[in-house]
Amino acid sequence: MIAWRNGDVASGLILAALGAFIVQQAWGWEYLTPDGPGAGFFPRWYGMAMVVLSLVLVVRGVRQRAPSTPKAHDGSTRRVLACWVALVACVLLVRPLGFPASFALLCWFVATMLFGKRQRIAIPFALVAAVAFWLVFDIGLDVALPRGLWGA
C-alpha cells in the first residue's frame, strides 16, 4: 500500500513542481550571452537538479510502505495551523489596529485558545506583554512600530 500521507511523496511532488516551474521560467531567459552565462544559466541547472532529486524522493517514498516520518499527535496539527492563522491575522491587523493591539490579541489567543489559560491570566498577560514590547522596542530601541488607530 502506498502511503500518500508519507511526507517524502508529498514534499517530493511539491518540490518537483517547483523545480519544473523554475526550469520553465529559466527557459524564457538568456542561457548564454556573448559575455558569458545569462540570467537563465544558473536557474536552469538548479531547477533541473531539483526535479531529478525530488523525483528520487517520490520514487523512494512510493516504494516505502510506512510513512518515513512519525505522524504528529492528534489535534496538534490543528493547533499549529490555528497558531499560524493567528500570526497571519496579527500581521494583517498591525496596520489598522497598531502593533500593541494586534500583538495583545495574538498573546491572548495563544494563551486562551492554544494553552487553555483562564481570562484572568490571559488578559493581563496580553496587556502587559503589549505594553512591555512598546516600551522596549518603540521607546527604548527606537523601532518605529505601527500605531494604527492610536497613531498621532
Next chain:
Amino acid sequence: MDVLAGLAQGFAVAAQPLNLWWCFLGVLIGTAVGVLPGLGPPATIAMLLPLTHSMAPSSAIIMLAGIYYGAKYGGSTTAILMNMPGESASVITCLDGYQMARKGRAGAALGLAAISSFVAGTLGVVGLMLLAPPLAKVSLAFSSPEYFALMAFGLSMVVLLAGASLVKALLSMLVGLWIAGMGTDLFSATSRFTFGRAELLGGIDFTIVAIGVFAIGEVLRSVEAPEAGQLQQVPRGIRNLLPTRQDMKDSRFAFANGAIVGFLIGVLPGAGSTIASLLSYGVEKAVSKRPEAFGTGIPEGVVAPEGANNSETGGALVPLLTLGIPGSATTAILLAALILWGLRPGPLFIEEQPAMFWGLVASMYIGNVMLLVLNLPLVPVFAQLLRIPAFALLPIILGVSLVGVIAVSPTAFAGLLVAGFGLAGWLMKQWDYPAAPLVLGLVLGDPMERALRQSLMMSQGDLSILVSRPVSATMLGLAAVVLSIPLARRLNAWRMRAIDS
C-alpha cells in the same frame, strides 16, 4: 608581532564601555537562549539582526557573536538539570551531566561545564587569532574562479550538514539557491521569480527567511508538541558549584581533548558543534582507563563535550572571516549579517577591517570571562528561565520576530512572507528536511552565481578556467571528494555486507 599589535588594537575596541555593554548583553542573551530548549542561536540572531542596523557594525558583531558562544555555555544547564539539551550541541552532555545531577552532584557538573567551556572557549579564540591572519594572506591571491570554487566547496559541505537524508539536504540547499536568485539579475536587469510583485524586485531579505524558518518554525513546532521535563534540584552558593580536586584530576586530559578536537572540527566547514562534542566524547572514552563508566555520571563525560562545543566556535569563525564560508546555520546568519552591514567577509576582511576583526577576537576573550562569572554564581537564576510557561514564551518569540520584520521592512507583504517561511520551516521539520543547507544555499547562492559568471566572462565562456588554475582546481577537487563521501560510505557498507555473506 602582528598578532600582538592586532590584539592590542582589538582590546582598545572591545574595552570601550559601549562594546563591553553589547558583549555583556550578547553573552547574557546567549546564555538565556542556551538554557531555553528549542530557541537556538540561529533563531535568536535572526530575530535580533534587524535591530542591529542602527548599531556600529563592530558593536553588533560583538553582540551577535556573544549570543553564539554564550548559548553554548547555557545549553549545558538544561542538559544537566533536565536531561534535555538546551542547545543541540549539548545533547552529549546529557549522558553524564544528568547522571551526575541524579547522584546529587549537579553543582559539580555545572561547575565543570562552565570551567571547561571557559578553558576551551578561550583556547579556541587563541586558535582563531593565530590561524585566521595567515589563512587570509594565502587567500588574498583569489580571483573569480577561486571564489567560485570556494563557494562550490562551501556548498558541498551540505553533505556533512545532511541529517538522515542527503537528498533532502540537497533539495533544501537548492530551495535556498532559488530564493537567493529572486529579484533583479544585476548582469542583465532581468527580473527573476518576482511574480509581478514590485516588492520582490530587490529579492527577499535574508532576515525574513531566517526569522521565518528558524524562529516562527520553532514556535510552531513547540505549539505542536510542548516539551516537558523534570528539573533537578538547582544547587545554590558558589561553593556547591566548584568541582572537587579529584574531579579536576580525572578531567585533566578531557580539558585538552575538548579544546583541540572542538577547534579542529570547527575549522572544517559543515561539521558543527554537535559533531565536535560527540567526537571529543568518543576520543575521551577511547583513551579513558574506565570507558565502562561513561554514561554513569563521570566528570570527563561533561568536560570533553562541553569544552569541544565551545572551542568549536573559535574554529568556525576561521573559515567564516577569512574565506567567507559559513559552516553552520549560525555562522551563515553571521555571514549574512556582515554582508548586510556592507562588509565583505573573506580574504580581505582582516586587512580592510582590522579593528572589527581584532575587536571581535578581544571581545571573545572578555566574553568568555564574563560567561564564567555569569555561569558560576548565576546558574540558579538562569535555571528559573526553565519555569517560564510556554503560553507566555511562545507569543514573546513571535512578537520579537514580528518586530524584527517590521525593522527590516514595515509592510504587510514582508509579514506575510515571514509567516509563509514559518510554515515552510515547520513543514521542513515535519518532513525531516535540514534547515542549515537552505541557509547555506541562500547565503552562498548569489555570490557563487556572480563568481561563476565573472569567471566565464574572463575566459569568454571557456569552462576550463575553473580547473586550469591550481587553487580553484584543488578546491573543486576537494568539493568532489566531499560529495563522494556518501557514495564511498555506501560502497563500504556494500563491501562489508559482501564479506559477511
